[in-house]
Amino acid sequence: MTSFLLTPSLLGKGVYLQLLVEIKLLDDAIIRSNEPEEVLTHHYKELGNRFVIPWRKIKGKLRRLVLEKQRGLDIHPECALKDDLCLNCPACLLFGGTGETSSAKVSYNILSRVMGETFISKSDAGEIESYTLNAVGEKHLKTGQALMTILTVPKETVFIGTVTVKDPTKEMVSIIAENLKRLTRIGARSVEWGRAETTIIHAKLSDREDMSAYYELKATASPRQPDLAILQNLPAVDASYATLNSQLPGLFSDLVTTRSPGKGKKGKEKEETKENPE
Numbered sequence: 609m610t611s612f613l614l615t616p617s618l619l620g621k622g623v624y625l626q627l628l629v630e631i632k633l634l635d636d637a638i639i640r641s642n643e644p645e646e647v648l649t650h651h652y653k654e655l656g657n658r659f660v661i662p663w664r665k666i667k668g669k670l671r672r673l674v675l676e677k678q679r680g681l682d683i684h685p686e687c688a689l690k691d692d693l694c695l696n697c698p699a700c701l702l703f704g705g706t707g708e709t710s711s712a713k714v715s716y717n718i719l720s721r722v723m724g725e726t727f728i729s730k731s732d733a734g735e736i737e738s739y740t741l742n743a744v745g746e747k748h749l750k751t752g753q754a755l756m757t758i759l760t761v762p763k764e765t766v767f768i769g770t771v772t773v774k775d776p777t778k779e780m781v782s783i784i785a786e787n788l789k790r791l792t793r794i795g796a797r798s799v800e801w802g803r804a805e806t807t808i809i810h811a812k813l814s815d816r817e818d819m820s821a822y823y824e825l826k827a828t829a830s831p832r833q834p835d836l837a838i839l840q841n842l843p844a845v846d847a848s849y850a851t852l853n854s855q856l857p858g859l860f861s862d863l864v865t866t867r868s869p870g871k872g873k874k875g876k877e878k879e880e881t882k883e884n885p886e
């Protein structure tokens with residue numbers, strides 16, 4: 609049976625904690641995007657038109673919250689997005705980072721252990737109207753050249769999505785679960801958004817990822833029985849940051865020594881540094 613890791617591991621152990629997460633808008637919200645590839649609505653063949661929130665937006669906000677809470681506990685307060693990642697703290701372990709581009713200038717990268725997918729609205733978006741406007745530069749409040757798409761999403765709209773923590777210890781899960789609940793606005797420019805309420809409705813520990821918002825929404829005939837048992841008895845969030853932080857020096861120094869030239873146990877740990885994190 610799959611269980612939480614006792615200490616963080618550099619190498620994949622094939623353990624996935626999947627959280628089914630609901631985000632409910634408490635106010636009308638405006639989603640805006642100036643990224644052409646950033647879809648705000650999507651027509652699913654079997655679900656119809658739905659509002660969607662790109663995972664990138666949720667991940668960005670969640671990472672900020674994890675970092676903010678960490679700083680409040682005075683753990684690596686120097687770690688900051690985007691170019692000042694320390695690559696040596698709980699937030700960096702969870703969300704990853706690239707050594708060379710960080711101010712830490714370390715020789716390793718960290719892969720993100722928090723993964724997710726597009727959040728999809730539970731109800732049909734009806735006939736969606738979006739507006740494409742000239743983007744307004746934040747600093748100068750001047751109309752710029754870039755085009756921007758703006759979309760209003762009515763309050764009470766509920767989105768669901770999955771958030772997965774790969775190879776989790778109880779401490780890692782405590783940090784993610786607690787900060788997900790603190791996610792009360794979404795988007796880089798939070799002021800553009802209304803308030804939201806984020807709830808974990810189901811949690812599952814498995815050796816594979818087998819939940820998705822799309823299939824949850826499709827399976828209306830046999831809705832899932834929510835079960836949060838696996839999240840009971842997690843250590844408190846403040847203690848979790850401290851514990852995780854105390855486990856990291858050993859973990860990363862191992863990585864640094866294995867990267868040094870010459871012989872030694874270079875082989876397998878190297879995998880961690882090969883791929884680029886998100």
Ligand SMILES: [Zn+2]
Nearest residue numbers: 687694697700
């Ligand atoms: Zn850091």
